Amino acid sequence: MTGVVGAIVEAWDELRIHRVRVLLALVGVACAVTAITGITAAVTMFGQAMQEQNERMVGRDTTLEAWSSGMGAMATPAETDALVDAVAARYKISYHSVNAYADLAVRGGPDGTYVEWAAVDPDRGVITRQGLDSGRWFTAADADRLAPVLVVNRAFLEAYADGAPADTHPRVVIEGATPVAATVIGEVPVQWTEEGPRAFLLFDQAARWFPDRLSVDSYRFWVPPEIAEELAGVLTRDLAAAGAPFVVQPPMTDHLVLDKVLQYVVLGVGGFALLLGGLGLLNIALVTVRYRIREIGIRRSFGATSGRVFFGVLMESVVATTVAGLVGVVIAVAVIKYIPIELVFGRPIDDLPPFPFDAAAVGMACAVGIGALAGLIPATYAVRVKVIDAIRY
Amino acid sequence: MTATALVDLRAVTRHVTLPDESTLEILRGVDLTVGSGEHVAIVGRSGTGKSTLLNILGLLDSPTSGEYLLEGTPVGRLRSRALARRRGDDFGFVFQQFNLLQGRTALENVAAPLLYARGKQFWNRRRLAAESLARVGLGDRLDTRPEKLSGGEQQRVAIARALVRGPRVILADEPTGALDVETGRAIMTLLDDAASETGAALVTITHDLAIAARADRQFRLAGGVLVPVHLDAPVAVDETAPVSTEVPA
Structure with missing residues (x-):
């Protein structure tokens, strides 16, 4: 000692x-x-x-992305979405979201301005860590609202809402067979300088108001990394079997x-x-x-x-x-x-x-x-x- | 010859091999017995093996041949760990150049040997060191570093350090060699008194016959051979008398 x-x-x-x-x-x-x-x-x-x-950009670790295989007869976007929801529920995937293009015009705004639309599910915000400069992201309850709600970028607000902040809930009119007034509820950060107007809307609302203007691009599933590889194959098989021919890409490990x-x-x-x-x-x-x-x-x-x-x-x-x-x-x-x-x-x-x-x-x-x-x-x-x-x- | 043989050298020799493979005989058949409380002086010219003899006595060196009994125990049979322990427990060294640890205070220097002690001596080392310094008259210089002390004071610190573990034998190698005559005498008086008080044997190596004369017995080392000599003690009678440094033949 x-x-x-x-x-x-x-x-x-x-x-x-x-x-x-x-x-x-x-x-x-x-x-x-x-x-x-x-x-x-x-x-x-x-x-x-x-x-x-x-x-x-691509979702949290591990996010599986499912792309249309282009094979077989495709159902309507709403039908496809219901099929995918059923498969996701079968494997208890808590977060998944559709990513669909929408061809929509907004009343007013400078000539030749084009809006980049994305119809998504509320889960998209969680999966892609969607930050907001002001306002809020979509919730499940927003799907039940009669009028569409939008989350947009600064360029959109400048073009169509006189630059009003999102938390003042400015309203814009989306043109179509039946023009509809939509409320802006949130503003996403600018991704790059000089980006054009961008807008997110809920897929369920888009499918209700503009079913013929929608085109499903892909789905994202946030799954546990340890079973991601295995799940990719299983989801591809089950989606095809359900009538939604999507190929689920295996996770990236770069x-x-x-x-x-x-x-x-x-x-x-x-x-x-x-x-x-x-x-x-x-x-x-x-x-x-x-x-x-x-x-x-x-x-x-x-x-x-x-x-x-x-x-x-x-x-x-x-x-x-x-x-x-x-x-x-x-x-x-x-x-x-x-x-x-x-x-x-x-x-x-x-x-x-x-x-x-x-x-x-x-x-x-x-x-x-x-x-x-x-x-x-x-x-x-x-x-x-x-x-x-x-x-x- | 005293009653108890604390240190007993029998026919001890010490040789070293030189670079040219020749052998240098430093000690030749040295016999020396020192009892408890006895004061012994060894005189001799430089290079006659005095320090080698002292190192062997203090277990810092080993004889080439012969036997060294420490309280009857053959030292040659002790392992290095036991030797180190006995060296620390039984011997206190006073060197000509003081050999104080630089950068440490007087108190830290005196406490240093107690770092190798056990039990109460280890845990109470600062108090014991302070007491030892007080005994040599340096109770008011505890926090002074060696470089701030005079030669005489440094040697007092060295003596306090040699005494702090209560050694059975104090080995003093030219303890006054680096001091003036007056300071040297005072230091020897202190060393003699301290050894007498504690009952420790004192073996002093010196050139100074006046210092040697204070011992109970004197020896002369010449050509590696230790022979008893008898010196009067002129300094005991007259402290101011001139001192001869000639070693009697």
Whole structure:
């Protein structure tokens, strides 16, 4: 007990006495641990930002997309939708949405303006993480409203509602055999500059008001990733059997490859930084031990065993790198906590990933390990010196 | 010869092999017995093996041949761990160059040997170190670093450090060698008194006959051979008398 406590006290004393030298060496270790932990966290956040960006386009992980195979006689859009709903219910798929084109004109607006319509289900908002600048997305209850409700972009509001904000619920008239007044309930963010008017409306309302202007493009199903592959085949089969000839694409895994590459890059950079830090520490430790040979001899005269001297010198290095590792992790936590996400990633992250404590643990373990390795050589050197030579050094 | 043989060297030799493969005989058949509480001085010219003898006595070095009994225990049979433990428990060293740990205060220096002690000595090391420093008259310099102390004060710290674990034997290698005559005498008085108070044996190596004369027994080491000599103690009578540094033949 006293031996271990004594060795730690002794190690701490040594660090205190040689703090400037040790501090310089430890800056490298702390930076390396910060790099490993911080970059891992940043990459995790970057991955999440990329994934969310991707999910806004193609749906959450894992979203299966079903495209019309073009084979067999197609039912009306409403009939097709009912068939797909039945198949989705059979496999307890909680979120799925149709994506249908609509060929509709809006009264007023500049000449030659074309509106890009999409008739969707309310689930589309969840599946694609649909953000809104103002107002709200569709709910299931909106399907029962008599007049259609719309979620549009800024260009649409500028063209047809004199730029009125969506939360004032401006109304526009959709032309057709029976013109109908529709209410804007939400505004989606601009996707790119100079984009034209875009508008979402509920598929059920569109099928009721404009059945002959609708054309089903595809369906999206949000399913558990672990059964996505299997489900793709099953859904294709069942949809075909039900009379809705859609081919469900297997899930894309390209982003997983990118994640792996990023992880290797992070580990490589962090490992290299840690190696440099460790070499710096080893250099300082060797110089310090040579400088301290006489002191080690004096300590041997106090009754320090060779094991105790070895352990003491090793502990100095380990205690130092452990402290440096802790400092590195704290810096990484602080940096990640106050990182300007919108500035770095271009837009906010909906589901901010938790701080990667496993990366912090790896960083700490690496710091302790590099301390032990860097301490091993000077510790061996310290033990090999003959006591009487050391005292006269 | 005292009653208890604390340290007993029998026909101890020490040889080293030189780079040209020749053998240098440092000690030749040294016999020395030191009892508890006894003060012994060893004089000799430089290079005669005094420090080697002291290192062997203090378990810092091993004889090439012969036997070393520590309270009857053959030292040669002890493993390195046991040797280190006995070195820490039984011996206190006072070096010519003080050998204080730089960067540490007087208190930390004196407490340093207690880092290798066990039980109460370990846990109460700061208090014990303060008491030991007070004993050598440095109770008011606890937090002073060695570089801020005079030579005499540094040697006092070294003596306090040698005494702090209550050793059975104090080994002093030229303890006054780096001090002026007056300070050297004061230090020797302190060392003698401290050893007497604690009942520790004191083995002093010195060039200074006046210092050697204070011991109960004196030896001369010449050509690796240790022979008893008898010195008067002029300094005990007249502290101001001129001191000869000539070793009697």
